[in-house]
Amino acid sequence: MPEVQIRKRLLLVEEIFHEGGPVADKPQRRAAALAVIWNPYAGRYVEKIEDFMDDLKPLGLEMAWSLVAVLGGDPKAVEGYGKGAIVGSAGELEHGALWHVPGGYAMRDVLGGAKAIVASTKKVGGPGTRLDIPITHINASYVRSHFDAMEVGITDAPRADELLLALVMTTGARVHARVGGLKASEIKGEDGLR
Amino acid sequence: MKAKIRKIVTFVEETSTEMGRKVDPPTRRAAAVAVIENPYAGQYVEDLSELMTIGEELGELLTQRAVAALGIAGPSAESYGKAAAVGENGELEHAAAILHPKLGTPVRRVLGKGAALIPSSKKRGGLGVVLDIPLGHKDAAFVRSHFDGMEVRISDAPRANEIMVAIAVTDSGRPLPRVGGLSKDQIKGEDGLR
Numbered sequence: 001m002p003e004v005q006i007r008k009r010l011l012l013v014e015e016i017f018h019e020g021g022p023v024a025d026k027p028q029r030r031a032a033a034l035a036v037i038w039n040p041y042a043g044r045y046v047e048k049i050e051d052f053m054d055d056l057k058p059l060g061l062e063m064a065w066s067l068v069a070v071l072g073g074d075p076k077a078v079e080g081y082g083k084g085a086i087v088g089s090a091g092e093l094e095h096g097a098l099w100h101v102p103g104g105y106a107m108r109d110v111l112g113g114a115k116a117i118v119a120s121t122k123k124v125g126g127p128g129t130r131l132d133i134p135i136t137h138i139n140a141s142y143v144r145s146h147f148d149a150m151e152v153g154i155t156d157a158p159r160a161d162e163l164l165l166a167l168v169m170t171t172g173a174r175v176h177a178r179v180g181g182l183k184a185s186e187i188k189g190e191d192g193l194r
Numbered sequence: 195m196k197a198k199i200r201k202i203v204t205f206v207e208e209t210s211t212e213m214g215r216k217v218d219p220p221t222r223r224a225a226a227v228a229v230i231e232n233p234y235a236g237q238y239v240e241d242l243s244e245l246m247t248i249g250e251e252l253g254e255l256l257t258q259r260a261v262a263a264l265g266i267a268g269p270s271a272e273s274y275g276k277a278a279a280v281g282e283n284g285e286l287e288h289a290a291a292i293l294h295p296k297l298g299t300p301v302r303r304v305l306g307k308g309a310a311l312i313p314s315s316k317k318r319g320g321l322g323v324v325l326d327i328p329l330g331h332k333d334a335a336f337v338r339s340h341f342d343g344m345e346v347r348i349s350d351a352p353r354a355n356e357i358m359v360a361i362a363v364t365d366s367g368r369p370l371p372r373v374g375g376l377s378k379d380q381i382k383g384e385d386g387l388r
Contacts, residue, residue, distance in 0.1 A: 008209040013263075014348075016201045130349075151349040154207075 002040035004055050007162065010034040010154055013070050021176040030080075030170040031070050032133070032152045033063040042090040042161035049094070053101045060099075060106030060167070067169040068110060075111050079184065080146045080170035082135040083107070085122040088158035096122035099165050107138075107167060114138035115192035128155050133168045137184060141193050144181025145173035197248040198231040200356065202256075203348055204263045212369040223273075223364035225327060225346045226259035228252055235283040235355035245291035249359075252292065254300035256361040261304060266365050269306030272378065273340040273364045276301075277315045277327040281352035289316035292359055301361065309386035310335040322349045327362040333383045338375025339367035 016028045037059070041049055068075050083103040085096035104118040119134035119141075130153040137143035150168050158164040173184070188194055204227070210220040230252075233244050261268050276297065278289035293314050302308035313328035313335075324347045331337035344362045352358045367378070382388055 005211060007211045008207060010208075011206040011263075012203060014201055014203045017199055019200065153347075155345045 005038040007036045016175045028172050028175045031067045032168045033066050034166045036157040039091045039163045056102035060102035063167045064106040064110040078169045080135045082119045082133045082168045084131045084133040084166045086164040087124045088160045088162040090160040116141045140187040142182045145177035200229045203227045206263045209369045217369040221366040221369045224260040224263040225362040226256040227360040229351040232284045232357045242291035246295045249292035250296035253297035257301045257304040260363040268304045271305045271363045273329045273331045275313045275327040275329040275362045277325045277360045279323050279358040280318045281354045281356045283354040308332045334381040336376045339371035
């Protein structure tokens, strides 16, 4: 199985106090962990790629824990999540799909069995490509206050034979959430949706 | 605090391989960026002293954030830089008022020393503008391995009436430096240059 070779990582944390309205008692925090790795399938068509998902599992867990750590160390503080991938120009979109299982399940494990599907996005792009990673509530996808997104990117990545993998976690609702819908306090938590 | 902060974003970048060659130990750099209200937006004001005071506050706050993000003690930092981007209703001179008169002293207090000039850049721009923060060794500006730059960007800042203020700190120079010049073990540290 191919080795996971990491060229660089980026960890970014946003702390949002207000957005023109009242200053929040507890600022919303959003964090993203990015890793730039070598794409073992770049430059050619490879039929069987699934096994690489297993190789990526330790990296997924490491990134998920790094997010919990920068958000204060308590997995219970995390309320929203999302994931994404950018595939360098010598790879295919399908290589980005390799991140779904190791990235998503890593976050669910670390957060103690979060129920909602992890919102995701992916694309093929050159160095500096920006990715808007969708964010939803970790236990109920329909919680409207937690629909959010975080833009990430790295100037010099991904190169042609690289993959940029990203995980995102947040500590709460949008800072001035006020468009109704299902509230976090109303979650039933049975199906991951409501 | 005089500064009205909307958000603070921190970035930590770690490079562990370059051209397939291991970077050991990995090079690490961090930037802390505050998005603040510009008290002088939309008007010509002769006396910019309020922004100078804000620069002093942010010098301390952002340097502490950057050092904490790297997980090092202030004196272990090797290079630094600063930058500001003024939203469209402000003047370039507003960035100068924050960066130059008073910001440096608290930066140097947090980092222990800092005999060298803090390299800087500034611009006016819209939301998502890219700031390239120049980096140089904190005790001897001529250390060639530490000439560098770090790009930061926040997709929703600066708004027209805001200013984005950034401080970058590293615990290392470029990955795999090999263009000669003064090295960090040759620093005399008397004049901030060599």
